[in-house]
Amino acid sequence: MDNMxxxxxxxxxxxxxxxxxxESIGETPFIFIVAIVIVMxxxxxxxxxxxxxxDKNEQK
Known part of the structure; x- marks a missing residue:
C-alpha cells in the first residue's frame, strides 16, 4: 500500500x-519526448x- x-x-x-x-518551452520535439517519458x-x-x-500475496 505504501508503494502505491x-x-x-x-x-x-x-x-x-x-x-x-x-508547455512553457513549447517546442514540438520536446513535447513529444516528454509525452514518451510520461508514458514510460x-x-x-x-x-x-x-x-x-x-509480493504481498506471496507472503500470506
Missing amino acids: ITSIIAAIIFIAFTAGLA MGIDVYQSIREGYD
Whole structure:
C-alpha cells in the first residue's frame, strides 16, 4: 500500500513539472519526448504497484 501511495504522489509531481516545462518551452520535439517519458513512467509505476501486490500475496 505504501508503494502505491508514494508511486502515485511521485507520478503526479513529475507529470506536473514536466508538462509545465514542456508547455512553457513549447517546442514540438520536446513535447513529444516528454509525452514518451510520461508514458514510460506510467508503465513503471503500474509494474511497481503490481509487483508490490504480488509480493504481498506471496507472503500470506
